[in-house]
Amino acid sequence: MSIAGLLQPTALTISSFLAGGILSLSFIGVPSLSLAPTNILLTQFANLYRLGRNSAPPLALVSALCSSYLSYTTDTSQKTRLWATAAALTIAIVPYTLLVMGSVNGGLHAREREVRSRGGEAKGLGEAWENETRRLMNVWKWTNAGRGLLPLMGCVAGWLALSS
Numbered sequence: 001m002s003i004a005g006l007l008q009p010t011a012l013t014i015s016s017f018l019a020g021g022i023l024s025l026s027f028i029g030v031p032s033l034s035l036a037p038t039n040i041l042l043t044q045f046a047n048l049y050r051l052g053r054n055s056a057p058p059l060a061l062v063s064a065l066c067s068s069y070l071s072y073t074t075d076t077s078q079k080t081r082l083w084a085t086a087a088a089l090t091i092a093i094v095p096y097t098l099l100v101m102g103s104v105n106g107g108l109h110a111r112e113r114e115v116r117s118r119g120g121e122a123k124g125l126g127e128a129w130e131n132e133t134r135r136l137m138n139v140w141k142w143t144n145a146g147r148g149l150l151p152l153m154g155c156v157a158g159w160l161a162l163s164s
Contacts, residue, residue: 004070008162011066011083015090015155018059022093022148025052030141038130039122041137042112049105057094060151064091067158074161082161089154093147101143107136 029048033041064087071083097105111133115122122130 004073007066007070008158011063011070011086011090012155012158012162014059014063014066015086015151015158018056018063018090018093019148019150019152019155022052022056022151023145026141026145026148030137030144034134034137037122038125038133039115039120042108042115042122042133043120045108045137045140046112049109060091060093063151063154064088067154070158070161076164078164079161082157082164086154086157086161089157090151092150092154096147096150101140101147104136104140104143108133108140111136 025048033044033048036044067083067087067090071080071087074080074083111129114125118124122133
């Protein structure tokens with residue numbers, strides 16, 4: 001098997017796995033967390049975020065490196081552009097997280113630290129605080145879904161490169 005024969009399925013598998021994982025957080029994870037009391041929601045969000053932060057960027061990097069190599073070594077300019085697009089879209093989850101989701105992530109983490117400093121309780125923080133926390137989670141849900149579309153579109157670009 002050639003290097004390209006190994007890297008093509010690797011790039012596509014990782015980017016599709018990454019997209020599915022990210023999107024499942026928005027459409028399965030957050031709705032499930034939203035059923036919990038706010039203190040538990042924030043604690044579990046912090047856990048999910050930490051797990052995602054530790055796994056998603058390295059996966060995106062591996063997929064992007066595979067796609068970049070394929071872009072560099074391919075035989076047509078169309079395939080070069082498609083593999084380069086696949087690489088750029090997949091690794092774009094990193095700046096997207098920092099730039100688009102940064103303030104929402106920061107707000108949720110600040111609230112989680114506040115609950116933790118109160119012994120894990122959100123009692124006494126008020127209805128407005130609870131409502132704002134729930135609003136932030138909803139914003140996170142939709143911005144995270146947007147982030148999940150990036151590696152999905154990267155996977156599509158890779159598939160198009162294979163079929164061209």
